[in-house]
Amino acid sequence: MYAWLFQGVSVWGRLWEVSLSIPTGVTAVLGANGSGKTTLLKLAARLLKPDKGLVIGPRRVGAALQNPYLGFLGPTVAEDLARTAGGRGAALSLLREAGLEYAAERSPFTLSMGEARILSVLMAVSWQPEAVVIDEPTSGLDVSGRRWLARVIAGLDTPVLIAGHDLDFAAAVADWAVVLGEGRVRAEGYMDTILETISRRPDLGLEPGPAVKAALERGLDPRCTARCVYGVGR
Numbered sequence: 001m002y003a004w005l006f007q008g009v010s011v012w013g014r015l016w017e018v019s020l021s022i023p024t025g026v027t028a029v030l031g032a033n034g035s036g037k038t039t040l041l042k043l044a045a046r047l048l049k050p051d052k053g054l055v056i057g058p059r060r061v062g063a064a065l066q067n068p069y070l071g072f073l074g075p076t077v078a079e080d081l082a083r084t085a086g087g088r089g090a091a092l093s094l095l096r097e098a099g100l101e102y103a104a105e106r107s108p109f110t111l112s113m114g115e116a117r118i119l120s121v122l123m124a125v126s127w128q129p130e131a132v133v134i135d136e137p138t139s140g141l142d143v144s145g146r147r148w149l150a151r152v153i154a155g156l157d158t159p160v161l162i163a164g165h166d167l168d169f170a171a172a173v174a175d176w177a178v179v180l181g182e183g184r185v186r187a188e189g190y191m192d193t194i195l196e197t198i199s200r201r202p203d204l205g206l207e208p209g210p211a212v213k214a215a216l217e218r219g220l221d222p223r224c225t226a227r228c229v230y231g232v233g234r
Ligand SMILES: Nc1ncnc2c1ncn2[C@@H]1O[C@H](COP(=O)(O)OP(=O)(O)OP(=O)(O)O)[C@@H](O)[C@H]1O
Pocket: 012, 014, 031, 032, 033, 034, 035, 036, 037, 038, 039, 040, 066
């Protein structure tokens, strides 16, 4: 069962005839800077049209962008979230659960990077989308923010695409992974397999995070270890 199918997709001369089947569940898109992760997420969220090829997937996609401030309108945090959550009451309750209620009446543009990331994720998931994409989910988030986000992602029953450089977080939340490089798909498969591939193939330019690295060195299950770190179960 697939959430997205990419067929021979090219854009800007930077992604070259990418063909991919992305399963339902949570998928992590990995790769070096400029490898095309954000581009792939924008294509999946229909924020971008391919120059060539076809993207087949859900229509209503909630998107938390790499730069979270780009999704805000204002004038206040509560009003921005009320637009997606279906009203002020729902917005305030979501802000309370996320520990962000103290900022409800402020401009979203005054939020710190971590606070802005939390608001952008709440906006992406709160309008009952058919799928969710979250770019650089942990960028700017402290450890409790990362744990909160891992729980949010684990609780979603839609397909989810995340992109980024935090391999411990990806190992904790994603079942499937796609590695991009030089405009192409360099590896794809179950997260367990990809974590082993990454540690065997320095040419992919990816470093396992400390939890995954320690688990692999001790012969432990890296995904189980990463899930423990982020407090999410199977
Ligand atoms: N509008 C555009 N026109 C032309 N090239 C672009 C455009 N936007 C992005 N690119 C290029 O496409 C490539 C992939 O960019 P993308 O933002 O998808 O990378 P990324 O993997 O998300 O990188 P990072 O890890 O830095 O976020 C980069 O070389 C980038 O410069």
